Amino acid sequence: VHVDPGRAEPTGAKGTTATAGGGPSGGGGADLVLERITKDFGAYTAVDDLSLTIPAGSFFALLGPSGCGKTTTLRMVAGLEAPTRGRILLGGQDVTSTRAHQRPVNTVFQSYALFP
Numbered sequence: 001v002h003v004d005p006g007r008a009e010p011t012g013a014k015g016t017t018a019t020a021g022g023g024p025s026g027g028g029g030a031d032l033v034l035e036r037i038t039k040d041f042g043a044y045t046a047v048d049d050l051s052l053t054i055p056a057g058s059f060f061a062l063l064g065p066s067g068c069g070k071t072t073t074l075r076m077v078a079g080l081e082a083p084t085r086g087r088i089l090l091g092g093q094d095v096t097s098t099r100a101h102q103r104p105v106n107t108v109f110q111s112y113a114l115f116p
Contacts, residue, residue: 029056030091032077037086039072046072078107
C-alpha cells in the first residue's frame with residue numbers, strides 16, 4: 001500500500017499495538033494509523049482490535065500465516081473493506097468512511113501466477 005499525499009484532500013492479535021520504524025520520513029507521504037481496527041465476517045473475526053502506526057516514508061511488511069488477517073487489513077486501508085470497529089487515519093485525517101477511489105492510497109494485487 002502506497003500513500004500518495006498528492007491525491008489527499010486536506011490531509012494480528014487481540015489488543016496488539018505496533019509502531020513501525022525504518023525509512024527516512026523526508027520522502028513525502030503521510031503517517032498511516034490504525035486505531036483498534038476489528039473486522040468481523042458474520043461470527044468469524046478476521047482482524048481483532050489491531051492498533052498500528054506506520055510513519056511516513058517507512059518501509060513496512062505484514063507477515064503471518066495464512067488466514068491471520070493480513071489481506072483483510074490491507075483491504076481496509078485501501079477502502080475495499082470497511083472495518084466493523086475502529087478508525088483508519090492517513091496524515092491525521094480520518095478516512096474510515098472514505099470510499100476507495102477517494103483515498104490517497106494505491107494497491108497492487110499479488111498474482112500467484114508470478115510465483116512458480
